[in-house]
Amino acid sequence: SVIWTYSGLPADEMERRITTYSEYGLSNNVNDIRSIESQTYDGVSVIRLYFHPGVKIESAIAQATASSQSIIRRMPSGVLPPTILRYTAASVPILQLSLASQSLSETELYDYGMYQVRRALGVVRGSTLPTPYGGKQRQIRVDLKPAAMQAMNISPRDVNDALNLQNLALPSGNARVGDVDYRVQINNSPSLSEGIGDLPVRNENGRIVYIRDLANVHDGNAWQTNVVRNEGQRSVLLPILKNGSASTLDVVNQIKDILPSMRAAAPPGMLIQPLFDQSVFVKAAVDNVLHEGAIAGVLTGAMILLFLGSWRSTLIVLVSIPLSILTSLICLLALGHSLNIMTLGGLALAIGILVDDSTVTIENIHRNLSMGKKLVRGILDGAEQIATPAFVATTCICIVFLPVALLEGPALYLFVPFAEAVVFAVATSYLLSRTLVPVLVHKLLAAELAMHDQPGHKKNWIERVNHWFLSWFDRFQARYAQLLQWGLRQPSRILIPALLLVASSLALAPFVGRDFFPVVDAGQIRLHVKGPAGTRIEKTEEIFSQVEAEIRKVIPSEEIELLNDNIGVPAESYNLAFGDSATIGTADGEILIALKPDRSKPTPEYLRLTRDHLNKTFPNLTFYFQPADIVSQILNFGLPAPIDIRISGFKRAENLELARQMIKELEAIPGAVDVHLHQEVDAPTIKLEADRTLLSKSGLTQRDLANDMLITLSSNTQVTPNYWVDPKAGIPYFVAIQTPPYVLDTPEALLNTPISAKDGQQLLRNVAQMQRGVSNTIINHLNIQPVYDVFLNVQSRDLGAVAGEVQKIVNKYKAKQSPGNRIEVRGMVESLNSAFARLGLGFVGALVLIYLLLVVNYQSLADAAIIVAALPGAAAGVIWALFITHSTFNVPSLMGSIMSLGVATANSVLMVSFAKEKMMEGEDSFSAALEAGRTRLRPVLMTAMAMVLGMIPMSLALGQGSEQNAPLGRAVIGGLSVATLFTLFFVPAVFSLVRRKGLEKPLELDEE
Structure with a gap:
């Protein structure tokens, strides 16, 4: 910036x-x-x-x-x-400090926040500190008296010249007299602010005219353009932003550690209060992910214990979870990532997979031991039989996350750490299943097997439950084998229902909807209120009080934790470089509302009710809601709405008219709300047309008039700044010469401004004419061309559907534009389209890579095709799960889809590998497929159930902030559930059909 x-x-x-x-x-x-x-x-x-x-x-x-x-x-x-x-997009407010007092002035509050609070917080690593909002900037005011200046024939420029000539900072030097070196000090600047009034301006026939004769000199403040109110009380607000990849929790914790000492050092009567703490939302979301992960681990462990009936085997499987997660965290920290919602979400997603490799390994070892093999031989054979299929399966899971690398913008920033967390954990899990798991089996199961071999061994409760379950499972397995055999005898019995399911899901897909990210209920509302252009800040403050009263009619006061106003633009332009503030002048501002956790309605519902009520109550005001939570602010990338229609080009009048026509059609789109033109083009303006001939006759120039008007209306602080240094604090403050606004209360008073001339004094009215008009309050450019922005929000409908209708209207108006002008849709919808396109393209590439990997492994195009036959089932399950749960396609649900496709591929790899082994032993395709299904039923179900059980807590979205990962869990559950059915029925059916003529001959090199 x-x-x-x-x-x-x-x-x-x-x-x-x-x-x-x-x-x-x-x-x-x-x-x-x-x-x-x-x-x-x-x-x-x-x-x-x-x-x-x-x-x-x-x-x-x-x-x-x-x-x-x-x-x-x-x-x-x-x-x-x-x-x-x-x-950067991640530079968003994570905490705001409110400074309020019943005894201290707004000037004292601003000064303390500007110099003392910011100094104390400057040591916080990872933070950025804009200047305070609200309060009043201290200035030494020289408030001109136009009547006195007219009487003494003195203009504002004369007062300014006198001040600059007599209040200055220049070095003097040393006087070396005899043996003494004297430091010479000159009273170039008054030591007290009141001394400025004693500076002479002119000598009129022996009479000295002082500044005090022409102005009221006092220690005051700049005219206010920004007001902050906390629960109706004027205060100062200091926003704290985090830098880039800095941890929100870390930055806020550092600030909270400093806060007690800061409060102790504050002047008596000052209240320093943290507001809108985003770390509360982040911490709740992190705790929720950890809670979901813990529940997933317990459920997964219980399932493994139920299947294997051995607490030692269950322990071996569960040991791989913390070790894999720890290794993944180390890798993430090495790459500069922090522990946040996305990385923890990736690890929570990976929990179900982490037990997969170990579960399959132990299950296969148990199967070999049940054949009567010795312990060591059973371990070696069991591990060897699945080493290659498990490696291929793990590689497939890692490959499906490659599309994430093609994302850009905020999505890349959020989801690359997510994917890396999964990949690192899964890769570590495979290594552990090849190394640590066999060693632990040898160490822990030897005693268990020896105990089972003892005569008269009594089964404990775990073994009894396992025995009952395995008896039931054997019957279930037999029924499954009968059903599979029935289907394999006539494969159309399996293929036709499966294809119908896939076809129905494809027909259902358009009704699921598309969003970039799920709506998160963070319990915060950010309302922008815009009054008529040119409204003074004092009047805007009154309007905000009326709006607040109406808000409390919609949202019960007992459910509002905090209500804060930020009206107008900050005194320091530095602040405009940060964030997504849409405030453009004293006529508008924001109302921030923090809701209590035990509210009766969700935040989106209160948004809808508040929007409807305010628009009916205040038809002359403009209302729109901006992103309030940290995730939405990052994803919007500095824009106040998810859809921004930009009309750019040098034909401003034509583009403005197009924008106004377009707004009428956009408002008719179902789900489109808060449609408004961002630019203000009708701010009331007074235009002064100077007569240069009259100026010349009076001995004046345009510069003389402009300088006098600048000092009168905006003070001397920009072109000829002058300072007074507070001797106690050592801080320089502007000495501002200006006519007070309350004096210029009519256009006639402005025309009486005196202007110095060589042959006397002239009034402004004598050399210039006044005209009224309108002008721009804000002007936007896109690539140097002027641009008009039409913003719109979305309510009760998915972003993709609204964006589709918006695009149709945009395409219609593109035909009306002159050459060289453009209309384009930007904002979150642009990120949505880019993310879906890039993920789609990347996923196609990932499927090709998986297919090629399978071809290389099996040396067969047909076997690779059989394995990926389960993927349409996973896609169908994802679509049905999202539709049933009223979720949409978004980046988290796409990540869940990717995961379910990877796991489905892994299960199919194991199924086809076992079937091929049986055919190599001499069985036909029918028997091999039937035996593969019967034998691999348990590991396939264990893997699928581990993933599904692990995702159930996430999919329920029971905690604060958990809405963002819920679609991910739902996609995994739906996709993997249907993919498991495809793996158990569809894949064997396809295998028996394709391999009826036997296996292909492996490729052999010609010895010659």
């Missing part, structure tokens, strides 16, 4: 003289820019540079700095070099 400041310059002039030329300079001198966006306010320009992936941001910042320094000489006089900051 590149931030230029030139106080007092209207947005239109700011755009022409600063923003546009700076954009040209940056685009020509900074490498690898993907796009340039800018927002130009009155006196402030914020230019954001977006780069291609892989760019070294440090080099880009250096290039931007050099470019800005080189063009500054072409900027208006008094423009300072811009502030250049790094901005």
Whole structure:
């Protein structure tokens, strides 16, 4: 972000003289820019540079700095070099500190937050500290008296010149007199602020005119453009942002450690209170994932104990879970990732798979031991028989996560650690099943087998339950074998229902819907309120009080934990470089609402009710909701809505009219809400047309008039700043010369502004005419071209469906545009389309890689095709599960789909490998398929049940923030459940059909 400041310059002039030329300079001198966006306010320009992936941001910042320094000489006089900051999607507020007091002034609160609180928090690693919102900036005010100046023939510029000539900071030096070296000090600057009033301005016939005769000098504050209220009480708000990959919990914990000492050092009567702590949501979500993982581990362990009937075997399987997770965490930390919701979600997803390799290994060892083999031989044979199939299966699971690497933007930032957590854990699990598990079996099962061989051995309760279960399972296995045999005799009995199921799911897919990310109920509401353009902040504050009262009619007060207002734009333009604030002036602002956990309705329902009520109650105001929780803010990437229709081009009037016409059609789309034009083009404006001939006759120039008007309306702080240093704090404060707004209460009063002339004094009315008009409050650019943004939100409908209808309207209006102009849809919907396209393309590539891997392993195109035959069943199960649970296709559910496809492939690998072994022993395809199904029934069910049981807690979404991973769990459960049926019935049926003529001959090299 590149931030230029030139106080007092209207947005239109700011755009022409600063923003546009700076954009040209940056685009020509900074490498690898993907796009340039800018927002130009009155006196402030914020230019954001977006780069291609892989760019070294440090080099880009250096290039931007050099470019800005080189063009500054072409900027208006008094423009300072811009502030250049790094901005990322992850730089979002994670905590806000409120400073309030019944005894301290707003100026004292702002000063303390600006200098003391920010100094104390500066040591917090991973944090960024914008300047405070609200409060009043301290200034030494020189409030001009127009009547007194007229009487003494003195203009604002004369007062400013006198101040700059007599309140200055210049060194003097030393006087060396005799043997003494004296340090010479001159009273260049008054030691007290009141002394500024004693500075002389003019000598009129021996009479000295002082500043105090022309102005009221006092220790005051800049005119307020930003008001913060906490539960109706004016306060100061200090937002704290986290940097990039820093841990939210770590940053907030560091701040909370500092908070007690900060409160102890605060002035009496000051209350420092943390608000909107995002770490509470993050911690609850993390705890929920850990809780789900623990439940999954217990359920999985109980299932294994039920199947194997050995607590030692169950222990061996469960040992691999913490070891695999620990290894994965070490790998993630080595790559610079932190322990967060996504990495923990990946590990929770992996729990069901982690037991797979060990379970299959132990189950096969038990099967070999049941044949009467000795312990060591049973271990060696059992491990050897599945070594290659297990390796292929594990590789397939890892390959299906390759599409994640093709994501970009926020999705890449969120889901690459997720996929890495799974891959590292699964790979470690396979290594443990090849090394640690056989060793533990040899150490732990020897005593168990010896005990079982003793005569008169009495079974414990675990063995009795296992014996009962295995008896039941043997009957179940026999019935399954009979059913499979019935199906294999006429494969159409299996193939036709399976294909009908797949076809029905394909027909159902369009009704599932698409979202980028599930809606998360974080218990926070962020409402933007926009009044008529040009409304003064005092009036806007009254409007906010009325809106708050209506909000409490919709949301019961006992369910509101906190209600905070942030009205207007901050005094320091530095803050505009951060976050997704859509506030553009004193006529609008945000209301932040924190709801209590025990609320009667979910947050989305309160959003709907509040939106409907406010729009009916205040038809002259504009309301829209912005993302409040940390996840949505990151995914929106700095935009206030998920859909942003950008109409860009140099034909502004034509594009503005298109935007207004488009809004009418967009409002009719079902599910589209908060449709509004972001830009304000009707701010009331007073235009002064100076007569340069009259100015010349009066001995004046346009510069004289402009300087006097600048000082009168915006003070001298921009072009000719002057400072007074507080001797106690050592902090410099502006000495601001300005006519108070309450004096200029009518246009007539403005026309009475005195202007200095060589032959006397002139009033503004004598050399200029006043006209009323309208102008822009904010001007946006996209790649240097002017752009109008139409934002819209989504309610009670999936984002993909709304975006589809939006795109139809956009396509219609594209035909109406003149050449060179563009309409494009940006925002979260762009990330949605990109993520789905890239994941889809990547998944096709992953399937090709899996198929080629299977071909290489089996040296057969047909066997590889048989194995992947179970994948359509997994896809069908995913679609049905999402439809039944009212979930949508989104990135988490796609990740679950990927996982279910990987596990389905792994199970099919084991099934086909066993069937091939039987055929190599001389059996026909029918018998081999039947025996493979009967023998592999237990390990396939154990693997599937481990995954399903592991995903049940996640799919229920019972904890705070758990909504984001619920679709993932549901997709896994649905996909794997149906894929298991396909593995047990469809794959054997296909195998028996394809291999009726026997196995293919393996490839052999010609010895010659």
